[in-house]
Amino acid sequence: MNLQKLFEIQAKLDAHIVQEKGLEGQNLLDEKILALQVELGELANEWRGFKFWSEDQEPRTYKFVELDAHQVRKWNPLLEEYVDCLHFILSIGLELGVTDVDISEMGDFTQETTTRTFISIQGDIIAIDDDLETFKVKEYAYENYNLLLARFLGLGELQLGFTWEQIEQAYLDKNKINHERQANGY
Template identity: 40%
Template sequence: MNLEKLFHLQQNLNERIEKEHELGQTSLLSKKVLALQVELAELANETKCFKYWSSKSASDRSIILEEFVDCLHFILSLGLEKNFENINKVNVKDSQYDIIAQFLNLYVDINDFFICSSKDNYITLFEDFLALGKSLDFNIEDIENAYLIKNSINHKRQDEGY
C-alpha cells in the first residue's frame, strides 16, 4: 500500500476542507473519531453481518468497498491529525476472528486511540482495519483504487458546496 501517496491525498483534502470551512487551527480529533465510528457502522450495516433477524443478502461488493474507503479517509485523517503520516508500512494480516468480532474490535481500537493517541495505537487500528478489508475480500489494489475514486468524489462534493 502506497501510504505516502494516500496520506498526501488525504492531507490535500483535509487542507481544502479546513480552509473552505474556516476551521483554522481547530482540533478536529473528536469529530474525526466520531465520524470514523459512524462510517464503520455504515460499513457494518452494508455487510449485514450482524442482522441475524434478516434473510437479506449483503449489499453489492462495490457499495461495501465504498463504505470501507470512507472509513479509510478518516483513519488517514486521524493519522494526519496526530502527525503519524510518516509510518512506512502497516501489515495486512489475516484475522483469527469472524467479521462481527473484527468490527467490535475496531471500536475498541478507535476508543483506545482516542484515549491514548499513540503511534502504536494508531498502527494497531490501521492494521486491524486492513485485516477487516482482507476478510471482506478486498486486496490492496481494490482499496487504493476505490480510495482514489472516492477522494475525487469528495473534492467534487466540495466544489458543489457539500
C-alpha cells in the first residue's frame, strides 16, 4: 500500500469538501476526530466479535443488494467501514501535517486481541485529542498519530485479514464515491 499516494488523494478530497461546503478557514479537526470515533464503532459493529451475548459473531464480510430486477451488487461492509475509518485517519494526519509515514518502523501489535485493538485505537484517538487540547501544538500529537496509524493498519491486515491491495482498492473506490456524493449535494 502506498500511503503517500493515499495521503495525496485524501488531501484532494478534503480540499474539495472544504470548497464545496464553504468551510475555508474553519478548524475541522474536532469534527474529524469525532467522525473517526463513530466510524470505528461502525467498523466494530460489522466485525461483531465483541458481541459475547449473540449467537451471531461472524463478521459482515459480504452483503447482496438487489439494484433492479436483473442486477445484484455484492460488497464487503466490513472492508467499507474499515476504509471509512482510513479516510478520517488520513485526514487527521493531514491536519497534523503528516503526509507520509514509514510503517516498516512501527510497533508489533499482534499480541493484542481484536477487541483490545479496537479499545487501544480509541485510546490512541483520545490521546491525540488530549495532546492537542493540552499543548495546543499539533507536533505533540505526532507520536500518538503514528501509534494510531500503525495499530489501525495492523487491525486491517493482521486481525481482519485484509490485504494491502484490498485496502488500497477499497479506499480508491470509496474515494470515488465520496467525490460523486459531493457533486450530487451529499
